[in-house]
Amino acid sequence: MGMAFPFSAIVGQDEMKLALLLAAIDARIGGVMVFGDRGTGKSTAVRALAALLPPMPAALAGFHPEGAAPPDRKATVPVPFVDLPLGATEDRVVGALDLERALGAGVKAFEPGLLARANGGFLYIDEINLLEDHIVDLLLDVAASGENVVEREGLSVRHPARFVLVGSGNPEEGELRPQLLDRFGLSVEVRTPQDLAARIEILKRCDAFERTPAEFAETWRAAEKKTLRRLARARAGVAQVTVPDAILARAARLCMAVGADGLRGELTLMRAARALAALDGEVVVGPAQLARVAPLALRHRLRRGVLDETGSTVRIERALDELAAA
The missing domain is CATH 3.40.50.300 (P-loop containing nucleotide triphosphate hydrolases)
Structure with a gap:
């Protein structure tokens, strides 16, 4: 390989x-x-x-x-x-x-x-x-x-x-x-990037990797080690991260608000928020982690209303805003 x-x-x-x-x-x-x-x-x-x-x-x-x-x-x-x-x-x-x-x-x-x-x-x-x-x-x-x-x-x-x-x-x-x-x-x-600078940067990095993969990998070695350290700490500490009842209640209210089917969405939302907290180096899940993982955990579990033209992500973000304002 x-x-x-x-x-x-x-x-x-x-x-x-x-x-x-x-x-x-x-x-x-x-x-x-x-x-x-x-x-x-x-x-x-x-x-x-x-x-x-x-x-x-x-x-x-x-x-x-x-x-x-x-x-x-x-x-x-x-x-x-x-x-x-x-x-x-x-x-x-x-x-x-x-x-x-x-x-x-x-x-x-x-x-x-x-x-x-x-x-x-x-x-x-x-x-x-x-x-x-x-x-x-x-x-x-x-x-x-x-x-x-x-x-x-x-x-x-x-x-x-x-x-x-x-x-x-x-x-x-x-x-x-x-x-x-x-x-x-x-x-x-x-989606395919629509930003010109991003597309140019992708071309540059792909070209550099194809020409001299070992040198390109060496250029990114420090960044890779940093990512690996964050991941290792998160894997070691995720079991100790706690999810307060207030966050669980917000997760349940969010799933009810967007009409997510079943309870699998709430379980995934809790686990993903806990994993993100561990990745962030936190020991308690907060609203920020819950909001960040909500589209990932829920967008594919929503029933589409016949008269609802908004996308799943927009519905989730709108529900999050309403919960935060309540």
């Missing part, structure tokens, strides 16, 4: 980068769905974040067959980044059992799939809205449970499959079913 583009060097797309960091801090947030134009750095950002993270213990990554010698406790591997292609079959995704060997020799011969490879890291699916529904169902179930189970002809293999699921798609090419979209923790909208 070639060198990844530095996460800190990505121009703009601040909302997408924040959502990815929050999902990396607390996996219970439930992954990230990115909507927007092609060529806006979606897969680049996910790959960059995976590369930024420190190597993880080999025992916590990938698939380890029963009876095999356990990995060296000191051995480490890079955080996995797995790109799931649209044409992937179910066997390639979940893995396959060799029934002939199993029935003939009594050996559970298991060929690990993409879920096993992604264990401990990131699973990225471009154009997830074009993926077959049963595959999306399967992915979301495994992402929620953290375990993959493969059953064939009475034989069963289960293995850990804990990963951050990141999907991307262009709504103009096909909608994702609402009940599936709701299962993603955070939703991000990205």
Whole structure:
């Protein structure tokens, strides 16, 4: 695998980068769905974040067959980044059992799939809205449970499959079913930059990275270390961050005000606000963290009124303003 583009060097797309960091801090947030134009750095950002993270213990990554010698406790591997292609079959995704060997020799011969490879890291699916529904169902179930189970002809293999699921798609090419979209923790909208200076800067950085990737990475090493330190502190401290009852009440009132379906939005809102507080170095969630993550956690959970022409983000911001003024 070639060198990844530095996460800190990505121009703009601040909302997408924040959502990815929050999902990396607390996996219970439930992954990230990115909507927007092609060529806006979606897969680049996910790959960059995976590369930024420190190597993880080999025992916590990938698939380890029963009876095999356990990995060296000191051995480490890079955080996995797995790109799931649209044409992937179910066997390639979940893995396959060799029934002939199993029935003939009594050996559970298991060929690990993409879920096993992604264990401990990131699973990225471009154009997830074009993926077959049963595959999306399967992915979301495994992402929620953290375990993959493969059953064939009475034989069963289960293995850990804990990963951050990141999907991307262009709504103009096909909608994702609402009940599936709701299962993603955070939703991000990205657009092609319309600022001339930003577009020029993107061209300069891409060109510099393509010409001399090692030198370009060295230029951004200090910024990458700073981001990694913030992320490491947040991951270590997120469990100690408290959410006051007043913030919980505001989160519930916000979800009621915008008509969010179910309680998953409130849970995600609480977890994302806590993760952001940890990233900010705070020990108590405040209104600022709640307001910042509200569009990420709720915009994809709102029912669209027939006579309501405002977008989801505008409705959420308007509700936040009304709550603040109350």
